[in-house]
Amino acid sequence: MNGIANIASELRAVTGGKVLERVLMSGYTTMKVGGPADALCVPADTDDLCKSLDFVESRRWPCFTMGAGSNLIVGDGGIEGLVILMRGTMDSIEIEGDTVRAGAGCALTKLVHEAAREGLSGLEWAAGIPGTLGGAIAGNAGAFGSDMAAVVVEAKVRIRGGSIENWNNRELGFAYRNSSITADAIALDAVLKLNRADKLEIQKRMKEIMEKRKAAQPLGEASSGSIFKNPAGSSAGRIIDELGLKGKKRGGAMLSHVHANFIVNTGKATASDVIGLIDEIRREVKSRRGVDLEPEVRIVGRETMK
Ligand code: EPU
Numbered sequence: 001m002n003g004i005a006n007i008a009s010e011l012r013a014v015t016g017g018k019v020l021e022r023v024l025m026s027g028y029t030t031m032k033v034g035g036p037a038d039a040l041c042v043p044a045d046t047d048d049l050c051k052s053l054d055f056v057e058s059r060r061w062p063c064f065t066m067g068a069g070s071n072l073i074v075g076d077g078g079i080e081g082l083v084i085l086m087r088g089t090m091d092s093i094e095i096e097g098d099t100v101r102a103g104a105g106c107a108l109t110k111l112v113h114e115a116a117r118e119g120l121s122g123l124e125w126a127a128g129i130p131g132t133l134g135g136a137i138a139g140n141a142g143a144f145g146s147d148m149a150a151v152v153v154e155a156k157v158r159i160r161g162g163s164i165e166n167w168n169n170r171e172l173g174f175a176y177r178n179s180s181i182t183a184d185a186i187a188l189d190a191v192l193k194l195n196r197a198d199k200l201e202i203q204k205r206m207k208e209i210m211e212k213r214k215a216a217q218p219l220g221e222a223s224s225g226s227i228f229k230n231p232a233g234s235s236a237g238r239i240i241d242e243l244g245l246k247g248k249k250r251g252g253a254m255l256s257h258v259h260a261n262f263i264v265n266t267g268k269a270t271a272s273d274v275i276g277l278i279d280e281i282r283r284e285v286k287s288r289r290g291v292d293l294e295p296e297v298r299i300v301g302r303e304t305m306k
Pocket of ligand 1: 142143144145216224225226227228229230235236237238239241258259260261296
């Protein structure tokens with residue numbers, strides 16, 4: 001975009017964080033695909049994030065905020081304007097009794113382990129989920145019968161335009177893999193209510209969860225987790241598996257042999273390989289089963305380089 005050199009240099013004068021130019025997003029997504037963002041900023045802390053967003057909005061620059069990139073596919077043409085990365089920053093954890101307040105950039109796994117160390121139960125299901133607390137809230141991450149909706153009491157939310165509000169659990173609008181956290185309302189931090197429990201029991205449960213995950217999901221490979229949401233009362237993975245589609249390839253993208261609702265990057269996949277494979281699977285499931293699969297992953301950015 002025009003004036004990108006200005007974005008980076010003007011932003012450097014405002015933020016106390018880090019600003020990089022022409023950054024390949026493949027390095028910031030767990031699927032390891034995606035072209036360049038014009039600029040990428042890692043704010044120093046929450047105040048710095050808010051200050052940077054105020055500035056970016058006053059300049060009307062396109063801006064995309066993201067966490068760990070674990071549920072995200074960025075197009076090969078990259079992202080126009082600025083990406084604000086909330087991973088590796090804003091990751092404080094404060095524990096008081098059975099209540100935890102943590103920053104949106106906090107890695108979910110760090111939170112899970114910290115809670116376990118304190119003898120707090122309620123997050124064991126999240127052991128091994130790659131992602132930030134903010135991303136987990138936005139997508140209402142869940143597994144093994146629980147989800148973020150079950151533990152989040154409230155979150156501090158910055159609304160586009162600059163106001164900051166506390167949203168309680170109801171206002172966060174949690175639904176299956178969905179919430180009211182959007183590009184226009186970003187979670188800054190959250191309060192979680194957990195339960196006191198035996199530390200050894202918590203650790204045992206976390207180990208069980210990790211073992212189940214390892215057995216059922218291609219954890220060692222580059223992926224974005226589940227590609228599709230489960231249709232009501234059914235399972236996307238089971239449907240795709242029953243159609244014999246495991247191992248289906250498009251370029252370097254392949255439908256995992258371990259779990260049919262995972263696409264893995266076998267090494268040299270492009271975003272267009274991944275997105276093309278998603279489309280192919282959707283079409284095949286629709287024509288052979290009459291089911292409309294809805295992607296769980298977010299697909300953002302330009303398809304091709306300008
Ligand atoms: N199945 C198959 N073949 C496959 C995969 C699954 O037949 O290749 C069958 C399984 O045997 C099982 C059913 O499908 O009967 C459901 O599979 P699984 O237990 O693996 O759970 P899932 O519904 O595919 C959901 C979440 C996961 C979460 C697991 C564990 C969604 C879209 N996915 O998967 O979340 O880890 O449950 O609770 O809701 C994610 O959101 O990224 C994610 C990984």
